[in-house]
Amino acid sequence: MATARQQPQWVRPESAPGVQLPPLRIYNSLTRQKNDFVPVDSKGKKVTWYACGPTVYDDSHLGHARNYISTDIIRRIMKDYFKFDVTFVMNITDVDDKIILRGREQHLFRQFTEKHTKLDDTVVSTAHAAFDHYMKKNLPLIPADTAPAEYLTEVTRAYSRVTAGRALEGDGPPGDHEAKIKMHIKTASSAAEALQLAKATGIVIPLDQFYAKSEDTLVKYLDSLYGMSIDASDHTVFTKLTKQFEHRFFEDMGALNMLYPDVLTRVTEFGPQIVDFVVKIVKNGFAYATTDGDVYFDIQAFENGGLPYARLEPWNRGNKALQADGEGALTAKSSKKRSEADFAVWKHSKPGEPSWPSPWGPGRPGWHIECSVMASETLGKTMDIHSGGIDLAFPHHDNELAQSEAYWSEPAHNCSKHGGSQWVNYFMHMGHLSIQGFKMSKSLKNFTTVREVLSRGDWTPRGLRVVFLLGGWKEGVEVTDELVKAGLAWEDKVQNFMLKAKDLDMSAIVTNGSSETNTEHKNDTLREKLTQAQKTMDEALCDSFNTPVAMRTISDLISEYNSLPPANLNRETVLDTARWVTKIVTIFGLDGIADPNDTSRIGWTGVEIPSPAQPYIYPLSHLRDEVRKQARSTDISYTNIKNLAVHTSPTTIKPTEESEPYAKAFTHFQDSVKSLAEEEAPAKDLLGLCDQLRDTHLWNLGIYLEDREPPLGAMIRPVDKQLVLARNEKEEREKSKLEAKVKREAEEAEKKRQADERAKVSHLDMFKTSGEYSVWDGEGLPLKDREGVEVSKAKGKKLRKDWERQKKLHEAWVKAQEGGGV
Structure with a gap:
């Protein structure tokens, strides 16, 4: 007989004879170690994967983005790097305790606000x-009858340790309990402020603002x-909420360049199947019904x-807090359970809760059963991969398992041996995202939503994915600030490399295939580094998708490229390196919907200028390079400059509406160059035209x-955020310099004016x-003060010195006036 604490059992999958698999090893939460990846599919190609999706009652936050982006990265690597045929199933939890509560609260709040359209008593x-x-x-530490005006005072008295960033009790660090207290303090503070404004003499708070500040307390009270x-x-009381946030979830995931699931399941669409699933578990002897319908x-x-139970996290099987959280906020304690650790697979619906028919009366699914049913219905008796956030390992995934x-086992009375199969071969759990040491969580309300950070520009979809990679x-x-800086540095490094490679590729096209970069070398150092990088990349991705090493491999390869003089670079090797880097970053999902199988591509979105611009801007830039070269030479040939302008033309003969602005820029510069060449204008005018x-x-x-620097021409790139910031900073510096100069000149002019005013006064x-x-x-020197007292000898000497200085200043001023000076 198995014991509760036995070592987790895992049946190692075996590949079929003759099947060639990549040497991929995956960290498996079932074994807590890396295991060779062998798909259930006998041909080793098809991979089945079930991922726990969102509970749709609020907007997605960065913690969700961490889970789903990391999952998406691994899915893309499996599909596009290892070439597995992946069937990816994701569920939508559109009914559970949180949704029931939130749906009811929003429904009742909506009814209340529609009925009460004035801020009355x-x-x-x-x-x-x-x-x-x-x-x-x-x-509870604040007296129940505390007036809103006294609320903050009572918070300071009762919860000063928490607000100061300490634990409520003891010397340990603050945790989730303190984070929840802070959340409750903030919620109540908002309501207290609304109540004070509503009652304050002479202050009128608009109704919508009052409701906004009071909503989080009002909804709880109305639901009670x-x-x-x-x-x-x-x-519809509940689906109005879930449909709205499901739609917003996929909007957010689309903005983050997430691949859409191959199969999407919703709990509410599997009611009969969930009932049948529970019936069979009961029949097999592994579940029991109570008289109240649970x-x-x-x-x-x-x-x-x-x-064995709790195979993923056996150390948590006695954790009552996690068990209670797994049961849900609406689940009442039951004395009818055979064991306190037993968990609900079906719950009788109480008043105010949605229900479906079942042999045990109207009820609804337990939280964990939903994924068991949806995964089994779509993927069968055994799946390759099951994934989710690490917080789901226990109790959710352990209970699912x-x-x-x-369900798939033989009845319990035939329990002499394991009669079923291994339901999941590889469990993968994504790590948390935390800020200032706290896990980001809806329940703690310490989150920032995906759409907030994207709309504010705090993050870009690519930048966020880079950080997770x-x-x-x-x-x-x-x-942390260090992590953000590291992500930006990596992205900028790759961006600059791609810009250079794209420029090299396009410049050769514009100049009819010619290039100033050498094409033949006895020792192609970069080619050797590329070969080694490809080997390291393969080893990293086979090592349980080790993206930190993969990202470092790309960075190191670009560093090798940057360290080599342009004269030592083989053009084709540079382009091959860029194509390989492009392929890998595309596989990682860093380039929108680009096709990772397009081996000819170089760069990612943001490297290329718009397609309608290219036939005009590349030859235009080449012409400008040549004009600058001529203008900087010691012997300018205006004939050559004019010939360059005359013979430079766009690489297309079919202008379009989209290309018109670029065509105008081309023609204007071309005509201006011709005109200056005919005038034999000075070099500074030609250079000024190029700068303009x-x-x-x-x-x-x-x-x-x-x-x-020559011989390289200008690199053509789109104007991006970094360029705009750099220009703005430069303009601010120049503005500050100009303002400082103006101020300095004004101060000097004022000093001169004051000196002139003093010099006008005669020494006499x-x-x-x-x-x-x-x-x-007779010279105007004082003999007596205003009281009639004679000036002392010492004082007279000092006055004489002042008089002599003023005499020189005044005589100089008079002379300047006579000479026409100011």
């Missing part, structure tokens, strides 16, 4: 009752009053049948020419206007 008194109700339930009285047979999984019977193997898929990711094309005409079209009169003296000699 009823609205305020209801909001006040909601505020009291919320504090009593969630902030009326939640069980709504007509839950009307499933059905519980029998862990003891399961283990008596030789089937137990239920499913109970730099970390291992199963390790946690802590968002770069800094104004093409910049305004979203194109930048990055000038380089300088002491007669101050009022300090009453008698002077």
Whole structure:
């Protein structure tokens, strides 16, 4: 008989004779080590994969993005690098305790706001009752009768340790408990502020703002009053919420360049199948029904049948907090369970909860059973991969595994041996995303949504994916300034390399295949580095999708390229390197919907200028390069410049509406060059024309020419965020310099004006206007002060020195006036 603590059992899949598989090893949560990957498919090509999808009651946050992007990266590697035929199934949880609660709350809040369209006494008194109700339930250290005006004072008194970033009790670090307290403090603070504004003399808060600040407390209170009285047979109470957020989820995932699932399942579409699944588990002797209509999984019977429970995280099987979270917020404690650890596979529906018919009465699925059923229905008795966030390992995935193997096993009374099959061969769990040490979570409300960060420009889809690629898929990711900088540095490095490679490729096309880069070498160093990088990349991806090493491999290869002088580079090797890098980053999902099988591509989105621009801008840039070269030479040939302008033409003869702005820029520059050449204008005018094309005409079209040292011509690139920031910073520096110069000149002019004003005063009169003296000699030097006291000898010497200085200044000023000076 198996024991609860036995070592997890895992049946090693064997490949069929003659099947050639890549040497891929995957870290498997079932064995807690890396295992050779062998698909169930006898031919070794088809791979079945079930991924736990979202519970759709709110917008997706960056924690979700971490899970789903990492999953998407591995899926793409399996499909496009290892060439497996992957069937990827994702579920949508559109009914569970959280959705029922949120759906009811939103339904009741909507009814309340539609009925109460003025900020009257009823609205305020209801909001006040909601505020009291919320504090009593969630902030018990604050007196229940605390007035909104006294709320912050009481928070400081009761929860100062938490608000100061410490644990509520003891010397340990703060955790999720403290994070939840902070969330509740913030929620109640918002409601208290609304109530104070509503009652303050002379202050009127708009109704929509009052509701916005009070909503999170109001919904809980309204649900406590009326939640069980709504007509839950009307499933639109809940589906209105889930359809909205399912749509928004896939909008967000599309924005993040996620591949859409091959198969999408929803819990509400599998009601009959879930009932049948539970019936069979009961029939097999691994579950039991209670008199109140609940059905519980029998862990003891399961283990008596030789089937170990909690194979993924056996150390958590006694964790009551996780068990309670797995049961859901609406599940009441039952004394009818045979064991406290037994979990619900079917729940009788209480008033205010949606229901489906079953042999045990109206009810709804337990949280874990839904995935067991949907995965089994779509993928069968055994699947290759099951994935999700690490927080799902226990109890969700452990319970899924137990239920499913109970379903596929022989009845418990024939339990002398394992009668079923291994339901999942490889469990993969993605690490958490955390900020300031805390897991990002909807329940903690410490999250930033995907659409927020994308709309604000905090992240780009590519930048976010780069950061996740730099970390291992199963390790946690802590968002730090260093990590953000590392991601930006990697992306910029690859971007610059692709720009150079794309420029090399396009320049050769524009100049009819000629290139200044050597094409023959006895020792092609870059080719050797490329070969080694390809080998290292293969080893990294075979090593459980080791993307940190893969990303470092790309970076190191580009560093090798950057370290080699242009004269030592083989053009074809550079282009082959760029094509390989392009292929890998495309496989990683860093380039939109680009096809990773297109081996001719170079670069990713953002490297190329628009297609309609290319026939005009590449020859235009080449002409500009030649004009600059001539203008910088010691012997300018205006005939050559004119001939260059005359014989340079676009690489297309079919202008379009989209290409018209670029055609105009081409013609304007061409005509201007001809005109200056005919005038034999000075070199500075030719160079100024080239700068104007770069800094104004093409910049305004979203194109930048990055000038380089000869013999290299300008590199053509789109104007991107970094270029705009760099230009803005340069303009700010120049503006600051100009402002400093103007200020300095103004100060100097003021000093000169004041000096001139002083110099205008004659030395003969300088002491007669101050009022300090009453008698002077013939030169205007003071003899007595205003009181009639004679000036001392020492004082007289000092006054004489001042008089002599002023005499020189005044005589110089007079002379300047006579000479026409200012």
